[in-house]
Each structure stands twice: as C-alpha cells, then as structure tokens.
Amino acid sequence: MKTPMIARPRLSLGGELSYLGMLAPLLIFVAAIAVYPLLFSFGISLFKYRLTDPNQTKTFIGLANYLRAFSDPVVITSLKATILFVVGTVTTEIVLGLGLAMLLVAETRLMQIIRSFLLIPMALPSLVVGLVWKSLYNADFGIIPYYLKLLGISAGHGPLGEISTAMPAVILVDVWQWTPLLMVIFLAGLKSLPIEPYEAARVDGASRWQSFVFITLPLLKPTFLIALLLRTMQSFKVFDIIYATTAGGPGTATSVLNYHIYTVGMVFFDMGYAASLANILLAVVAVLSILYVMVLERQQA
Amino acid sequence: MRSKTLKTIFQLLLMLTIVLLTVQCAGTPTPAPPTQPPAATQPPQAATQPPTAATAPPATQAPAATAEKPYAGVELTLASMTDQYVTAFRYLIPIFEEQTGVKITMDELGYVDLYQKLTADFVGHTANYDLMTVDIVWSGEYAKNKYTLPLDDFMERDKAELGLDDILPVAWTLGEWEGKHWAYPLAGYANVLNYRKDVLAEHNIQPPKTTKELLDVAKALTDATNNFYGIALLGAKGPAVAQDFMAWAQQHGSTMLDENGKIKVNTPENVAVLEFMGELIKYAPPGTTDYWWDQRETAFRSGSVAMMEGWSIARAGYEDPKISNVVGKVDITVAPVAEGMEPRYGFGGWGIGINADSDPKKQEAAWLFIKWLSTPEIQKEWIRHDGAPIRRSTLEDPELVAEYPWFPILLESFIKGDGDYRPRIPEYSILQDALGSYVNAYLVGEMGAQAALDAAQKQIEENIR
Known part of the structure; x- marks a missing residue:
C-alpha cells in the first residue's frame, strides 16, 4: 500500500494546537457519549445500587456483582443462547451474503435493481421486523404455520412456541434482515479484486471453482474480517428482535445475554448488577474482536 | 489493494445510506402492530384528539384564575395505560378542560413502557407526569417508595362531596396500601368467564361452575381437526403467563405468599395449579404459548375458541361488529372456582395517582380532576x-344495566372480589418476572411443574436479597 507523496506541513507548536483545536469538538463528543458512560457503568458495577430502593443507598461491594454473574445460572444459559445465536446468524449470513454477492456482481441494470430491492430489509427498524415475523409465525393466524400444515408438517405451538424451533426461527429473522448488509460488503470486496490473477489462472487451465477457492477467497480475507467483526459484534448485542418476537421464550430457549441484562436493569432496576453484566458482554465482544483481527492479520502476513 | 477495498466499501455504504434514506422518506409501509393488550380496539389517537387541541387556549394567553375556575391555566400531564379506558379519557379530558380551564396532556403508553417511564420519572424526581394510571399490583411498591402522593388529606378534606361509601370496598385495593391511599380507584376489572352461548347450547352444556367442570367442558368442546378449541389462555413468556397462573391459583384458593407474607411460589398447591394449567392448555389453540392479552382476545373474537377468562372491561367489545365475529353469541358468568371453595373472584384494574414530586398547585388541580372523574354523573359517561x-351506584344504575346487561355479574364478582390474588407487594415485579419465565417453561415442556416453580422461587430469592 503506497501513499502518494504529499508534502506534509511541518508542525510547529502553534500547528499542533490548531490541530487539537479542530479535533476538540469530536474528542469532547466522543468522551461525553462513549468514554464517560463507559467509566460510569464500570463505576456503578462496583456498587449494590438498586434504583427502586427507597433510600437510594449505594453500597460499595467491590467485584461482588461480577462474582455473582459467574454463579448466576441464567447468565450461563443466556451465554449459551447468545453463542448459538451468534454462530447461527453469522455463518448463515456470511455464506448467503457471499453467494448473493457472487450472483449479483454483474453490472447490469437488472442486477442493480435486484440489489437495491434486497437492501429493503435493512431499512426497516428491527422492532417492526420482529413484530411482522411474529405474526407470520403465529400458530393460529400466521401464514408460515398455515403452509407448513398444508405440506403436512405439524407446526405444534408455532415456530416461536416450540423449544426446538424457536432459536432457528429468530435466527432466520436476523438472517433475513442482515444478509443484505453482508452482500453489500462482499460486493465491495469482489469489485475491488484485481483482474490479473484470474486471467493467469484461466491461462493455466484452472476451473471456475478452483479460481474461486484459490484466488477469490484468499483475496477476500480483509472483507471477511470486516464482515465477521461487524456481524459478530451486532449479533452478540442482539436485543430488539428477541424483545419483539419471543421475549426470551419459550422457557429460556432464546434468552440471550443482552435480554437478561435488560431484565435486570429495566425490570428489576438493579443497576449495579446490570452494569457488571453489560461490562462482561463488552469484554467478551472486545476479546473476540481482537482475536479475529489477530488471526486474520497473521494469515495476511 | 486493501485501500481500494475500503474505498469501495465506503462508496457502497454511502450509496446504501442514500437508499436507506430514500426508503425511509417514502415511508416504511409497515406500522408497528400493538404489543400491548387491547390497543388494537382503539381508533387512532389523531382522530379523537383534535378537540383537545382546538379547545385548549394557547399557553401564552392562558386565562387568569377566577373564583369559579381557581386552577385555570394549570397544565397537567397524564400517563395512561393503553387499556380500553383510554378512549374514555380522550372523550372526557376536553370536557374537564372546558369546565375548569385546567389543561391536561395525555401520554398513552403500553404496559411495560408505562411502568419503566414512570419509574424513571419517580427515581429521577423529574415530575414529567403529574397524573398516572397505577396498576393495582404496583400499590405496594409505590407506597413503599412514596412515589405518589398519599391522598388521605385530600379525601378527609373533601369527604362530603366524594361519596366514599358508594365506592365498592374491593375497589380501594386499587391503590390502598397499609391504610393509606396512594392512588384513587379509577377502573375496576373482574376476572370473569366469557363463553359462547351458541356453542354451549348446541352441545347442551351448562356453563361450568367449578374448575373441574371447566376442564371437562374445554375438553368436550375442543375439535382440533376443525381448528376449534375449548379455551384460550395467556401463555406468552412475561407478565401475561404470570398473571394467568396467579388467576388460576386464586380460583383454586392457593396463593403466592406464605403465612408471613413472604413470597413462596413452590408450594404443593401451586404445583397442582400449574399441572391444572398444563392439562387445560391441551384444549387451547396451539399458539397459546405465544398469547398476550391481545392475541387471546383475537382468538376469542374471531370465534375459534369456546371460552376465555379475562377482565370484564373487554366485554363490551364482543358486541362491536367492527372487531368481533361473535356479536350476540357471548355471555359471561363468574369465574369458576375449585370444588368446595368459598367463591372469591379475581379483581384487578387501575387506580389514578398524583406524582409526589409535582408542584402543590398542580397536585391540587390533579386532585380536582380525580374528584371530577369519580362523580356519579361523570362515571356514567366514563362507562359509556x-x-x-x-361505584356500586354505577353497577346498579337501571339505565346502564339496560345497556350493559352483564353488570349484575360484575357486581357479584366485585362484592366477592379478591384484589390481592396478585400480591400487591413491593417485590411484585420480581415475582411476576420469575413466574413469567418459568410457568412458560413448564407449559412449553422445558421443565416439570415442581422444577419450574423451584427455579422461580430461587430466582425470586436471589433478586430480593
């Protein structure tokens, strides 16, 4: 990666200051809306702090909230559900997104129209998507169980009502909504690929499948990194789709970690414990992201 | 190469943003369906609201307070649950504004939103809402935290004009806690059994009087091949299934509290109730484990179930052909109770409270509104x-009884009403959440009845600590 040589102005002290001055609004903004809340949430996670406590006492209890999290059976089940959800959504979306991108990469008018149509799900608020799918899935009035019955498949309590199918059903909603994003990312990646390796491969007599596996996939690695990072982080934090469709049910089948945090924070108003759970979620996502970057960067080298 | 990828990605994302904006501007075609119980039955707010806007004087030239209108110009905010009665608020508020010069702005909120917004308002002492509808089960929590203003001084001062004796004793559970009144009775609901009189007559079956009969009738009327079921229940995870469970427990004479008033859900009696629910749900539509209040109502109104227990306030809606397929085919009776049990009927509903943080002048104006609303004449409009x-006088009013022939059943349910079957304790939300998860887990077959209630008890104890 070569940057064109542009004469860079030498920084005097005044110059540095004016740089800072120009950056200041952004820095203040980020500090106010990201850094401060983060520190604040870490702060209250060390306290026993329940908003609905009439005396509003805040007792310092050190790391007790974090220790409680690791012995909380709901946290364990919700972590399992979260991982299931993340793996299910991210892999399906990457495979489908890449497939769609390969299909629609051609720059014809038809493809352009199809592509913009496929973007519509992303434009809808997740809550609306969740509610629409909830009615589609409804065992008594929904279209999906109706056709399943016509095909002779028993829908039981409906896709969202059965423990075995609830998770796949919410994963499907997420896949429906977010595959287009991955399609866009992969389209961008595909369009930026150099043409030469393909020409060389064709001369060498490689099949299309071989050039896909040995040229396209390796060259797309940076794109995979972006796609994986983006969707893993989003999937870990999923809340709205679960809230709108199953509320974590049936039983605890789709009770993801973020939904549990919501319950602790906004139903029990146990802010200290909720903050500690949120920080754990943050740590998990951060560690995973760093791992992704490290693995893919190493392969890059 | 990478910088090229990034550049293209940015370009595409930019394009995407433009597409998104265009789509959003064009108006997302799907309106959010209501997640809360009966919102679907209400006409759009905009259609009924204009009178408020039209009659209200602009804030700048608010009329000065006069002798007849001492609170003219005071502006109040009301947070109301989107239950059926919100239509009555929409109709009555402009009349009150006309008469007193007080201006009331109403926010209509779903159950979960209402609870959360109010809690945030109280905890932060922001006094965004001067008046609020208070669910019967919040009484204990509101009292313990002194969120709302105790109304006893007002009531003592104005007792001559309040007609307190006429208000049914059970209605005071809408806001009373340990001898003080933290909310004033607003809307009393009785848990009643709605049934399809045509279907029962066709099978020559009498409406069930005991829970055992109810189960037998539900079984006899279920015809799954034709998609007709005996009964609709609330099965969805969350408040819905929790409240249904507590209602069935009440009808079996069991309770969520031990003799010391501590929460104890995993008693043998409650396990038996849960197993009864597990039996009953076999004769409910397959989607029942997904039902909130609104889906249960839809099931009954669409005519696909023979029976449904529910709050009496929904009764009038079954006679409205715009939302009901069962006009003229429905009757109600008191909720069945376990054999040999002294009949007691589930009572619920809403009180109306005044924010303890509001300005005293606003509190006075708010009390004026509450007082006005509870007068017998306004109560008639409220009902219509x-x-x-x-009020007893409302339920016995000959004119109203002619319009609403089921009022005698309501009166009977109210007189033997039990407002405490959902314990109105400060820890109610914790109890409800635990039952909401684990009763549902049992109904979908994830856990056994004893295990589910044990798990609920464990979760409650952990969260109360």
Missing part, C-alpha cells in the same frame, strides 16, 4: 366510553 366501574 369504555371505562370501567368503581
């Missing part, structure tokens, strides 16, 4: 616009 009764 989908409100719910709190």
Whole structure:
C-alpha cells in the first residue's frame, strides 16, 4: 500500500494546537457519549445500587456483582443462547451474503435493481421486523404455520412456541434482515479484486471453482474480517428482535445475554448488577474482536 | 489493494445510506402492530384528539384564575395505560378542560413502557407526569417508595362531596396500601368467564361452575381437526403467563405468599395449579404459548375458541361488529372456582395517582380532576366510553344495566372480589418476572411443574436479597 507523496506541513507548536483545536469538538463528543458512560457503568458495577430502593443507598461491594454473574445460572444459559445465536446468524449470513454477492456482481441494470430491492430489509427498524415475523409465525393466524400444515408438517405451538424451533426461527429473522448488509460488503470486496490473477489462472487451465477457492477467497480475507467483526459484534448485542418476537421464550430457549441484562436493569432496576453484566458482554465482544483481527492479520502476513 | 477495498466499501455504504434514506422518506409501509393488550380496539389517537387541541387556549394567553375556575391555566400531564379506558379519557379530558380551564396532556403508553417511564420519572424526581394510571399490583411498591402522593388529606378534606361509601370496598385495593391511599380507584376489572352461548347450547352444556367442570367442558368442546378449541389462555413468556397462573391459583384458593407474607411460589398447591394449567392448555389453540392479552382476545373474537377468562372491561367489545365475529353469541358468568371453595373472584384494574414530586398547585388541580372523574354523573359517561366501574351506584344504575346487561355479574364478582390474588407487594415485579419465565417453561415442556416453580422461587430469592 503506497501513499502518494504529499508534502506534509511541518508542525510547529502553534500547528499542533490548531490541530487539537479542530479535533476538540469530536474528542469532547466522543468522551461525553462513549468514554464517560463507559467509566460510569464500570463505576456503578462496583456498587449494590438498586434504583427502586427507597433510600437510594449505594453500597460499595467491590467485584461482588461480577462474582455473582459467574454463579448466576441464567447468565450461563443466556451465554449459551447468545453463542448459538451468534454462530447461527453469522455463518448463515456470511455464506448467503457471499453467494448473493457472487450472483449479483454483474453490472447490469437488472442486477442493480435486484440489489437495491434486497437492501429493503435493512431499512426497516428491527422492532417492526420482529413484530411482522411474529405474526407470520403465529400458530393460529400466521401464514408460515398455515403452509407448513398444508405440506403436512405439524407446526405444534408455532415456530416461536416450540423449544426446538424457536432459536432457528429468530435466527432466520436476523438472517433475513442482515444478509443484505453482508452482500453489500462482499460486493465491495469482489469489485475491488484485481483482474490479473484470474486471467493467469484461466491461462493455466484452472476451473471456475478452483479460481474461486484459490484466488477469490484468499483475496477476500480483509472483507471477511470486516464482515465477521461487524456481524459478530451486532449479533452478540442482539436485543430488539428477541424483545419483539419471543421475549426470551419459550422457557429460556432464546434468552440471550443482552435480554437478561435488560431484565435486570429495566425490570428489576438493579443497576449495579446490570452494569457488571453489560461490562462482561463488552469484554467478551472486545476479546473476540481482537482475536479475529489477530488471526486474520497473521494469515495476511 | 486493501485501500481500494475500503474505498469501495465506503462508496457502497454511502450509496446504501442514500437508499436507506430514500426508503425511509417514502415511508416504511409497515406500522408497528400493538404489543400491548387491547390497543388494537382503539381508533387512532389523531382522530379523537383534535378537540383537545382546538379547545385548549394557547399557553401564552392562558386565562387568569377566577373564583369559579381557581386552577385555570394549570397544565397537567397524564400517563395512561393503553387499556380500553383510554378512549374514555380522550372523550372526557376536553370536557374537564372546558369546565375548569385546567389543561391536561395525555401520554398513552403500553404496559411495560408505562411502568419503566414512570419509574424513571419517580427515581429521577423529574415530575414529567403529574397524573398516572397505577396498576393495582404496583400499590405496594409505590407506597413503599412514596412515589405518589398519599391522598388521605385530600379525601378527609373533601369527604362530603366524594361519596366514599358508594365506592365498592374491593375497589380501594386499587391503590390502598397499609391504610393509606396512594392512588384513587379509577377502573375496576373482574376476572370473569366469557363463553359462547351458541356453542354451549348446541352441545347442551351448562356453563361450568367449578374448575373441574371447566376442564371437562374445554375438553368436550375442543375439535382440533376443525381448528376449534375449548379455551384460550395467556401463555406468552412475561407478565401475561404470570398473571394467568396467579388467576388460576386464586380460583383454586392457593396463593403466592406464605403465612408471613413472604413470597413462596413452590408450594404443593401451586404445583397442582400449574399441572391444572398444563392439562387445560391441551384444549387451547396451539399458539397459546405465544398469547398476550391481545392475541387471546383475537382468538376469542374471531370465534375459534369456546371460552376465555379475562377482565370484564373487554366485554363490551364482543358486541362491536367492527372487531368481533361473535356479536350476540357471548355471555359471561363468574369465574369458576375449585370444588368446595368459598367463591372469591379475581379483581384487578387501575387506580389514578398524583406524582409526589409535582408542584402543590398542580397536585391540587390533579386532585380536582380525580374528584371530577369519580362523580356519579361523570362515571356514567366514563362507562359509556369504555371505562370501567368503581361505584356500586354505577353497577346498579337501571339505565346502564339496560345497556350493559352483564353488570349484575360484575357486581357479584366485585362484592366477592379478591384484589390481592396478585400480591400487591413491593417485590411484585420480581415475582411476576420469575413466574413469567418459568410457568412458560413448564407449559412449553422445558421443565416439570415442581422444577419450574423451584427455579422461580430461587430466582425470586436471589433478586430480593
């Protein structure tokens, strides 16, 4: 990666200051809306702090909230559900997104129209998507169980009502909504690929499948990194789709970690414990992201 | 190469943003369906609201307070649950504004939103809402935290004009806690059994009087091949299934509290109730484990179930052909109780409270509104616009009884009403959440009845600590 040589102005002290001055609004903004809340949430996670406590006492209890999290059976089940959800959504979306991108990469008018149509799900608020799918899935009035019955498949309590199918059903909603994003990312990646390796491969007599596996996939690695990072982080934090469709049910089948945090924070108003759970979620996502970057960067080298 | 990828990605994302904006501007075609119980039955707010806007004087030239209108110009905010009675508020508020010069702005909120917004308002002492509808089960929590103003001084001062004796004793559970009144009775609901009189007559079956009969009738009327079921229940995870469970427990004479008033859900009696629910749900539509209040109502109104227990306030809606397929085919009776049990009927509903943090002048104006609303004449209008009764005289009013022939059943349910079957304790939300998860887990077959209630008890104890 070569940057064109542009004469860079030498920084005097005044110059540095004016740089800072120009950056200041952004820095203040980020500090106010990201850094401060983060520190604040870490702060209250060390306290026993329940908003609905009439005396509003805040007792310092050190790391007790974090220790409680690791012995909380709901946290364990919700972590399992979260991982299931993340793996299910991210892999399906990457495979489908890449497939769609390969299909629609051609720059014809038809493809352009199809592509913009496929973007519509992303434009809808997740809550609306969740509610629409909830009615589609409804065992008594929904279209999906109706056709399943016509095909002779028993829908039981409906896709969202059965423990075995609830998770796949919410994963499907997420896949429906977010595959287009991955399609866009992969389209961008595909369009930026150099043409030469393909020409060389064709001369060498490689099949299309071989050039896909040995040229396209390796060259797309940076794109995979972006796609994986983006969707893993989003999937870990999923809340709205679960809230709108199953509320974590049936039983605890789709009770993801973020939904549990919501319950602790906004139903029990146990802010200290909720903050500690949120920080754990943050740590998990951060560690995973760093791992992704490290693995893919190493392969890059 | 990478910088090229990034550049293209940015370009595409930019394009995407433009597409998104265009789509959003064009108006997302799908309106959010209501997640809360009966919102679907209400006409759009905009259609009924204009009178408020039209009659209200602009804030700048608010009329000065006069002798007849001492609170003219005071502006109040009301947070109301989107239950049926919100239509009555929409109708009555402009009349009150006309008469007193007080201006009331109403925010209509779903159950979960209402609870959360109010809690945030109280905890932060922001006094965004001067008046609020208070669910019967919040009484203990509101009292313990002194969120709302105790109304006892007002009531003592104005007792001559309040007609307190006329308000049914059970209605006071809408806001009373340990001898003080933290909310004033607003809308009383009785848990009643709705049934399809045509279907029962066709099978020559009498409406069930005991829970055992109810189960037998539900079984006999279920015809799954034709998609007709005996009964609709609330099965969805969350408040819905929790409240249904507590209702069935009440009808079996069991309770969520031990003799010391501590929460104890995993008693043998409650396990038996849960197993009864597990039996009953076999004769409910397959989607029942997904039902909130609104889906249960839809099931009954669409005519696909023979029976449904529910709050009496929904009764009038079954006679409205716009939302009901079962006009003229429905009757109600008191909720069945376990054999040999002294009949007691589930009572619920809403009180109306005044924010303890509000300005004293606003509190006075708010009390004026509450007082006005509870007068017998206004109560009649309240009922006719989908409100719910709190006074004996309303339920016995010959004119109203002619319009609402089921009022005697309601009166009977109210007289033997039990407002405490959902314990109105400060820890109610914790109890409800635990039952909401684990009763549902049992109904979908994830856990056994004993295990589910044990797990619920464990979760409650952990969260109360």
